[in-house]
Amino acid sequence: MSTKQIKDQNELKESTTIIGCGIAGLTTAFYLAKKGHQITVIDPTINNDIDPQIPSNATEASLGVLMGYVSRKSSGRGWKMKMKSMKIWEEWTEELSNNGKEIKIKKPLIKIPKNDKENEFMMHIAKERKDLGIKYEKIYNTKNLISMKNSYGVLISNKDGRIDPILLIEKLKNALKSWKIAMIQQSVIQLKRNLNSKEKRWIIIMANGTYIAQDNIVICGALGSINLVKPLGHTISLEPILGQAVEIAIKSEDVIINNWPGILSINGLNIIHKYKNTFLIGATIEPGVKASIQEKISMLNSLKKDSTIFKDYVIKKEWHYLRARPINEPAPLLKNLEKGLIINSGHYRNGILLAPACAEWTWKELCKQSIH
Ligand SMILES: Cc1cc2nc3c(=O)[nH]c(=O)nc-3n(C[C@H](O)[C@H](O)[C@H](O)COP(=O)(O)OP(=O)(O)OC[C@H]3O[C@@H](n4cnc5c(N)ncnc54)[C@H](O)[C@@H]3O)c2cc1C
Structure with a gap:
């Protein structure tokens, strides 16, 4: 304009x-x-x-x-x-x-349930919000994504995604x-x-x-x-809530990165493919103003927990910032x-x-x- x-x-x-x-x-x-x-x-x-x-x-x-x-x-x-x-x-x-340069929302969002309750909820909203581009796929080969053992299906939200x-x-x-x-x-x-x-x-x-x-x-x-x-x-x-995020490079060679969704969400973590073997992971939610090493470690451990591709990686960058959360x-x-x-x-x-x-x-x- x-x-x-x-x-x-x-x-x-x-x-x-x-x-x-x-x-x-x-x-x-x-x-x-x-x-x-x-x-x-x-x-x-x-x-x-x-x-x-x-x-x-x-x-x-x-x-x-x-x-x-x-x-x-x-x-x-x-x-x-x-x-x-x-x-x-x-x-x-x-x-x-x-x-100038195109800016788009990279889609879809794929969410992997971590327990029976979450799985049930995902099946429920897939039925309820079909018109909003949400579906549940019982048999989804997560191997292509993170080589994890997933006994559930996945939730695919075709309109959610990630903006740079x-x-x-x-x-x-x-x-x-x-x-x-x-x-x-x-x-x-x-x-x-x-x-x-x-x-x-x-x-x-x-x-x-x-x-x-x-x-x-x-x-x-x-x-x-x-x-x-x-x-x-x-x-x-307003109270400060700190958030940490990391950029990692995986060493695994057997991952097919071409079909990575806009976001893969698992265990409350968002995994975003940046380029080649590099991923962005985040974010923690930490009340207070000091970044906790323990929080970062547990974020990274939860990433490793179910997947094989994130078992071996190096942290390339890490950062944090404060957000303002309203009290009550x-x-x-x-x-x-x-x-x-x-x-x-x-x-x-x-x-x-x-x-x-x-x-x-x-x-x-x-x-x-x-x-x-
Ligand atoms: C690691 C991390 C990952 C996140 N990931 C996501 C995500 O994936 N999706 C999502 O939706 N949200 C995400 N968030 C949350 C999101 O970033 C914040 O909710 C949002 O950016 C807050 O925006 P804001 O404009 O309110 O505050 P800010 O971006 O913090 O901006 C506030 C601005 O106000 C200015 N300011 C303050 N006081 C004054 C003053 N007196 N005079 C003039 N200027 C002043 C500051 O300089 C600052 O630039 C993430 C946050 C973090 C930390």
Whole structure:
């Protein structure tokens, strides 16, 4: 979409700043820009080179698994958001591919049950969600994949898959840049209302002492969101949940990698084929801020447990990052705190997956406000 096309749309006069440029902030910016909003994005890492081994945020650390259709529940807010997001991701990947390198969701997702209960559940959802591209195959030769002894069948979800998060970040940032969206590389240190002005606009103060005045603020700052709203009298409770991932190179030569699915999920681990004999494995879910060696070892042991191809490997890279989990509230945290102050944060497990639905929610909230 060109800048002109954006302006041709029903452009809102109000200005909106998005604080934080992980997937929550980037997708919100993308959504709002497409709807013709006048936006600015601020993040101290916005122009950093991306190195997944030294991530600047959780989004850069993520594996990009989009596991929507096989979710446990098939009703409620979470389910609706997953369905909405999967639909939007299909549209956006097509749109983002129009400009340069193609970005796609590599499909399918194959899940291998680990016990009778999980196996029963998989058979159940395969029946219930046939229309959503899910099937259960009783006789599936997992030997081709991981040479494991599998006494069960497998669940195949043809619409779930994996998106390359680094390419996605680049594509979204490039789209914003091409639309001349203001992108400020700064940390926001304080938010204030200008009570002297008629509109009572927000003043956003940055670490270098500069500030901008805006009508609306959307906070997508993960754990950094807490201290931004606290002085305004809003309490949001988020706790750090660390996630570790590794890149390994297997030594086995008898594995047929050509037919590797977008994701192979086993024992709660996602196994992604990167190239040649290299795989990405993750992620751990560890409350706290310190990466536990024990957690990493048990992740890798569970990988070895049933398969022969992962018995012999070398770790090529490893990394971790913190995610923000809401305390006593479901993730993500979507709240309209007061006029012109929205929070779209607390994305911890499925942040990439759910980002488009959260961006849409934010847009709807801003529209509601501007009507009143
Ligand atoms: C190892 C690992 C694997 C994962 N795999 C998956 C997966 O396969 N699929 C999936 O859906 N999810 C996955 N996740 C989770 C997912 O990465 C997160 O849920 C998601 O990236 C969170 O996005 P976010 O935008 O909320 O936060 P972040 O990506 O952390 O971004 C927050 C941004 O806010 C900025 N910020 C903070 N404070 C301020 C401030 N004061 N001023 C300006 N900017 C500020 C920060 O600089 C940062 O860039 C994984 C996470 C990890 C760690």
